[in-house]
Amino acid sequence: MKAKLVITPKKAVLDPQGKTVASALEHLGYAGVAGVRMGKYIEIDLAPGTSAPEAERALNEAARRFLSNPVIEDYRLEIVE
Amino acid sequence: MTSGIQAPRLAILQFPASNCDQDCVHAVRSMGARARMVWHKETSLGDVDAVIVPGGFSYGDALRCGAIARFSPVMQAVSRFAESGGLVLGICNGFQILCEAGLLPGALIRNRDLRFHCEQVFLKTANFDTPFTSGIARDGAPLRIPIAHGEGCYFADAPTLGRLEAGRQILWQYCDAGGALTEAANPNGSVHHIAGIANERFNVAGLMPHPDRAVEGLLGSEDGRAILSGMIASLESRREAAA
Numbered sequence A: 001m002k003a004k005l006v007i008t009p010k011k012a013v014l015d016p017q018g019k020t021v022a023s024a025l026e027h028l029g030y031a032g033v034a035g036v037r038m039g040k041y042i043e044i045d046l047a048p049g050t051s052a053p054e055a056e057r058a059l060n061e062a063a064r065r066f067l068s069n070p071v072i073e074d075y076r077l078e079i080v081e
Numbered sequence B: 001m002t003s004g005i006q007a008p009r010l011a012i013l014q015f016p017a018s019n020c021d022q023d024c025v026h027a028v029r030s031m032g033a034r035a036r037m038v039w040h041k042e043t044s045l046g047d048v049d050a051v052i053v054p055g056g057f058s059y060g061d062a063l064r065c066g067a068i069a070r071f072s073p074v075m076q077a078v079s080r081f082a083e084s085g086g087l088v089l090g091i092c093n094g095f096q097i098l099c100e101a102g103l104l105p106g107a108l109i110r111n112r113d114l115r116f117h118c119e120q121v122f123l124k125t126a127n128f129d130t131p132f133t134s135g136i137a138r139d140g141a142p143l144r145i146p147i148a149h150g151e152g153c154y155f156a157d158a159p160t161l162g163r164l165e166a167g168r169q170i171l172w173q174y175c176d177a178g179g180a181l182t183e184a185a186n187p188n189g190s191v192h193h194i195a196g197i198a199n200e201r202f203n204v205a206g207l208m209p210h211p212d213r214a215v216e217g218l219l220g221s222e223d224g225r226a227i228l229s230g231m232i233a234s235l236e237s238r239r240e241a242a243a
Helices: A016-027 A052-067 B021-029 B073-083 B093-100 B158-166 B224-242
Strands: A002-009 A040-045 A073-080 B009-014 B034-039 B050-053 B087-091 B107-109 B117-125 B143-149 B153-155 B170-175 B194-198 B204-207
Touching (some): A002 A052, A052 A073, B009 B021, B021 B034, B050 B073, B050 B093, B073 B087, B087 B093, B087 B224, B093 B204, B117 B194, B143 B224, B153 B194, B170 B204
Parallel strands (some): B009 B050, B050 B087, B087 B204
Antiparallel strands (some): A002 A040, A002 A073, B170 B194, B194 B204
16 A cells, blocks of 8 residues: 655746746747646655554644645545555 | 853754864854763754754755754754753755744745855844844844855745744844845845744744854854854843742
8 A cells, every 4th residue: 555645846836847837848849838847746655554544643643743834735645446 | 140150051953064163163162161962863952051053954955954854863852942941043055954943934945046056134123132133233234144045945834924023033034235125135036034943932033044154253244253152142031030
């Protein structure tokens, strides 16, 4: 079992990397891109025998406390087999 | 200094990849204060009057700048010290750590232009009535102090900024040589040109520029002394009041 955590900058936060990538996409001719937000992806391997609800509870806490900074970032957590 | 009262003692924290710890020790000693280096694994600060969280790249900036350092044993001691009213100053990475720890509001993110900036900047002091700014001449020119960071763009949401302004918690802002808050003088895109702030009680402050690197003419500027020596003088008066 794995946990997948996607962390993105909040809408109100400047994302100069995302902006640069968006303009590069445009220059490369990829039309239809309205915006890019650059974040982080964290994949966590869960130890055998860990229950999904328990992992979800613990990792939501870790995401709020440590893995993301709620002042500037949002996160999405997913537990997968 | 009053006889019989020892010079104030400052704890200078040391994390893996701190790189301005020795600069801070040198700076405060050159101003007559005592300094004690405190390793990140220590659980107590010892008998100190103030704490400086120095610059560097603690834990290699893994995850986010300061994100791991804030959970170190010594930072738990710093939180208790700050709660009890002790003076804490975070410089550069130290500012990032104090924000991550929740001792200061907001966060520091990638510079607007994605570049690492290593240069002299000018700072306008926005509030002179704090232990960190009381040594700065009110009618003087802007302070000239170096920065060296890639993630110094200060961000806080609108309600937080409103509180910072109302509480006069913005201490320093990036300005030009004449003191004007121009866009060109803002090196990293910080909201409201914020270079440094304090908490509501004014016993915890942080700034991205390095006063510790501006304490001797040989280094290009002595303006950092006004910040650090003012802080030390306020510790002396606290000691005298307590004696």
